[in-house]
Amino acid sequence: MAERDAGAGQFGRDAERLRTEPGPDLAGMVDRVSEAPVKICIYPGCDRPAVPPHPLGGPQPSFCDLEEHNALTAHQERRRLEREARRPANNDGKEVR
Ligand SMILES: [Zn+2]
Numbered sequence: 097m098a099e100r101d102a103g104a105g106q107f108g109r110d111a112e113r114l115r116t117e118p119g120p121d122l123a124g125m126v127d128r129v130s131e132a133p134v135k136i137c138i139y140p141g142c143d144r145p146a147v148p149p150h151p152l153g154g155p156q157p158s159f160c161d162l163e164e165h166n167a168l169t170a171h172q173e174r175r176r177l178e179r180e181a182r183r184p185a186n187n188d189g190k191e192v193r
Pocket of ligand 1: 139142143144165
């Protein structure tokens with residue numbers, strides 16, 4: 097009997113935790129958007145400004161107006177760069193001259 101009670105108590109605690117998390121996070125995001133209107137494309141190595149937010153509202157895209165720069169290609173490029181960075185062979189054996 098006592099075991100059953102403990103289980104129910106734990107479940108209740110988890111549910112409360114989930115409920116409180118999104119609150120402060122959302123408020124922070126709204127504040128940031130209004131203070132920083134200039135956003136730079138997050139594609140690796142790209143310095144172009146991100147596409148401006150839609151005049152009717154909505155979140156600003158994180159990428160510039162290049163078609164190749166989107167969430168998928170940025171992810172692939174990051175993985176490629178990571179893989180290349182893990183190979184130390186290039187700079188070690190050869191002298192670059
Ligand atoms: Zn870009």
